[in-house]
Amino acid sequence: MNVDLKILDARLRENMPAYATPGSAGLDLRACIDAPITLEPGQWQLIPTGMAIYLKDPGYAAMILPRSGLGHKHGIVLGNLVGLIDSDYQGQLMVSAWNRSPTAFTLQPMDRLAQLVVVPVVQPTFNLVDEFEAVSERGEGGYGSTGKQ
Numbered sequence: 001m002n003v004d005l006k007i008l009d010a011r012l013r014e015n016m017p018a019y020a021t022p023g024s025a026g027l028d029l030r031a032c033i034d035a036p037i038t039l040e041p042g043q044w045q046l047i048p049t050g051m052a053i054y055l056k057d058p059g060y061a062a063m064i065l066p067r068s069g070l071g072h073k074h075g076i077v078l079g080n081l082v083g084l085i086d087s088d089y090q091g092q093l094m095v096s097a098w099n100r101s102p103t104a105f106t107l108q109p110m111d112r113l114a115q116l117v118v119v120p121v122v123q124p125t126f127n128l129v130d131e132f133e134a135v136s137e138r139g140e141g142g143y144g145s146t147g148k149q
């Protein structure tokens with residue numbers, strides 16, 4: 001699959017967005033900020049990534065996810081938990097960086113902050129019904145209905 005990519009911050013040209021390993025699912029997104037930003041405990045801020053993608057095909061979307069190291073060790077996750085990038089979005093990719101930890105965290109310019117995963121998407125047509133087919137073993141059960149063990 002080929003996706004149009006715009007570089008909006010020239011500093012990315014020295015560090016072009018690339019998959020870190022051949023098997024990487026996520027493409028690291030960098031904090032395209034001019035100076036360090038300190039996120040106090042509980043604080044969040046929208047961080048530009050210096051790049052835009054245009055997926056175009058409604059059969060795809062992209063998701064912005066936390067990096068596991070930053071999230072687990074430093075509590076730097078996303079203010080929207082997951083960022084969903086529509087196939088028709090052409091603007092700059094933005095990361096809502098949220099410090100959910102009790103310790104301040106300083107983000108340096110061009111740090112790898114989050115990651116982008118491109119995923120297939122289905123837009124179904126909906127068939128309006130009054131009752132679903134009674135063939136489902138689960139039925140309306142949920143929220144732990146199958147037990148704990």
Ligand SMILES: O=c1ccn([C@H]2C[C@H](O)[C@@H](COP(=O)(O)OP(=O)(O)OP(=O)(O)O)O2)c(=O)[nH]1
Pocket residue numbers: 064080082083084085086087089092093094095096
């Ligand atoms: O973490 C994110 C989430 C979204 N977006 C961009 C791409 C996405 O296609 C657009 C709209 O996102 P979403 O639909 O989640 O937000 P909304 O609050 O519903 O805004 P809109 O009314 O523009 O759809 O914002 C980002 O850059 N980063």
Ligand SMILES: [Mg+2]
Pocket residue numbers: none
């Ligand atoms: Mg929306």
